[in-house]
Amino acid sequence: VEVINTFTHIVGEPYVLIGSGLEDYTTDWRKRTLGKALAVVLPGNTQEVAKVVKVCIAHNIPIVPQGGNTGLVLGGIPDNSGRQLILSLKRLHHIRNIDVANACITVEAGCTLISIQVAAKKAQWFFPLSMGSEGSCTIGGNLATNAGGTQVLRYGTTRDLCLGLEIVTPQGEVLDDLSALRKDNTGYDLRHLLIGSEGTLGIITAASLKLFPLPKTKSHVWLALTDTHLVLDLLVIARQRLGTYLSAFEVMNTFSLKLVRKHYPEIAIPLLSDGKDYPWYVLLEVSDTTTITNLQPVLQAFLEDTLKDSIVSDIAIAQNLQQSQHFWKIRESIPLAQSREGLNVKHDIALPSAQIPIFVTQTDLLLSKEFRDIRIVNYGHWGDGNLHYNIQCPEGTDPKTFLAEYETNINQMVYAQVAKYRGSISAEHGIGGLKRRALQGYKSPVALAMMRTIKKALDPKNILNPGRVL
Numbered sequence: 001v002e003v004i005n006t007f008t009h010i011v012g013e014p015y016v017l018i019g020s021g022l023e024d025y026t027t028d029w030r031k032r033t034l035g036k037a038l039a040v041v042l043p044g045n046t047q048e049v050a051k052v053v054k055v056c057i058a059h060n061i062p063i064v065p066q067g068g069n070t071g072l073v074l075g076g077i078p079d080n081s082g083r084q085l086i087l088s089l090k091r092l093h094h095i096r097n098i099d100v101a102n103a104c105i106t107v108e109a110g111c112t113l114i115s116i117q118v119a120a121k122k123a124q125w126f127f128p129l130s131m132g133s134e135g136s137c138t139i140g141g142n143l144a145t146n147a148g149g150t151q152v153l154r155y156g157t158t159r160d161l162c163l164g165l166e167i168v169t170p171q172g173e174v175l176d177d178l179s180a181l182r183k184d185n186t187g188y189d190l191r192h193l194l195i196g197s198e199g200t201l202g203i204i205t206a207a208s209l210k211l212f213p214l215p216k217t218k219s220h221v222w223l224a225l226t227d228t229h230l231v232l233d234l235l236v237i238a239r240q241r242l243g244t245y246l247s248a249f250e251v252m253n254t255f256s257l258k259l260v261r262k263h264y265p266e267i268a269i270p271l272l273s274d275g276k277d278y279p280w281y282v283l284l285e286v287s288d289t290t291t292i293t294n295l296q297p298v299l300q301a302f303l304e305d306t307l308k309d310s311i312v313s314d315i316a317i318a319q320n321l322q323q324s325q326h327f328w329k330i331r332e333s334i335p336l337a338q339s340r341e342g343l344n345v346k347h348d349i350a351l352p353s354a355q356i357p358i359f360v361t362q363t364d365l366l367l368s369k370e371f372r373d374i375r376i377v378n379y380g381h382w383g384d385g386n387l388h389y390n391i392q393c394p395e396g397t398d399p400k401t402f403l404a405e406y407e408t409n410i411n412q413m414v415y416a417q418v419a420k421y422r423g424s425i426s427a428e429h430g431i432g433g434l435k436r437r438a439l440q441g442y443k444s445p446v447a448l449a450m451m452r453t454i455k456k457a458l459d460p461k462n463i464l465n466p467g468r469v470l
């Protein structure tokens, strides 16, 4: 009680939540786990964050930093002990500055991704990070997980978009590294150490982010293909022919779209009808920041050749902004449809692009032999080698029972395949609490030892997000 009073004193009574009704903070987005928190504390500024951390150190209270709680690997929710404190960054939601001369925006960690996109656009600039959760995920969470999303092949991951951070250290000190210099080689790059550290090395309170010219034209096409090798061929020639115009290359198998149709029948899906569907679909986006080149003839010639060479079997072209948005809506509805279908085994893997076809063929076969009638939901950002290779239990069976019985085996089989092709067991969602054990098996022991050394040096009391990542 005494420590709760101290938190109240720092952040104000309305911003210390205890007792029941905290499920939004203590349950993960996939509804896999319900944790129990000592309290949820919502500081209003960086200084308050630092003070809360100092109190936690003094009382040995583990801290779980949390943004929008859209993470998919149990990194931002507490365990069941009732001892861990959720430190929510939600109230740090101000856009601090837009620096046109440096093409940079400085924002607080609790800003939702969409609010940053909107602020940039208002100033006639473009912030390219984009993903299905953008309405509720925060930039602090994006940075802490080094989120990817749909524009990575053109603009890079969150790491590539960050020019500086403000952080609160595990000692409760504030590090202001927001000068946003494009070049700064004064020793170890602490910013890059913090990005992707999933709340285990420091609390991100603000960030300076790169801005880009606003795309003047954008076009979207929806392509149907019969084989993964053809998808790869398409990617290669799209890269060659469309160059930097190519800004998204999203791939979906038929079953992932059938799930969307089942749970969102109001969403019409092009080139997918009863009796006529294709094994693979690609949503391809091209965009240009100048008005000088006319993208249309370039795209048209590219599409004609892919048809002529039998790489793609059918094409739907978005005729206007509404249709473009509709294509994206279909794609972004896949994880939502999956969650309506019930609990599933999620994999967020990266592979060298050239190995994707063989990986998919072999792994589909291995799994289907071992687990009869499982349903494979395979989609993702193949343009940058990232597959969401998810397994849904056989129709009519209970997802919970299926997961309890087979999840570990499925993971082992998929990760063994990933290792065989020198891929990664986490492309963009991170490790959190969910993949911590798997990490021990698939990361180099040398790398793991270095990571442990870093964690111990920066957070010797193991106060920040214990039990996550390592």
Ligand code: FAD
Residues within 6 Å of the ligand: 029, 064, 065, 066, 067, 068, 069, 070, 071, 072, 074, 075, 076, 089, 109, 130, 131, 132, 133, 136, 137, 138, 139, 140, 141, 142, 143, 144, 145, 146, 147, 148, 149, 150, 198, 199, 200, 202, 203, 204, 205, 335, 336, 428, 429, 432, 465, 468
């Ligand atoms: P949280 O879920 O609150 O936290 C995630 C992790 O970051 C936790 O470990 C937490 O402790 C830590 N953390 C949060 N804030 C801070 C902070 N300020 N300082 C230090 N640590 C912090 N991810 C992708 O990469 N690409 C996608 O395309 C994508 N699409 C998604 C679509 C849907 C529908 C959903 C539900 C999720 C998707 N995600 C995607 C996953 C998720 O949205 C991202 O991981 C996002 O970056 C998490 O942000 P958040 O604010 O919700 O973080």
Ligand code: MLT
Residues within 6 Å of the ligand: 072, 132, 332, 335, 380, 381, 388
């Ligand atoms: C996506 O690309 O849709 C996301 O990473 C979310 C998911 O895989 O569930």
Ligand code: ZN
Residues within 6 Å of the ligand: 149, 380, 381, 388, 428
């Ligand atoms: Zn994704």
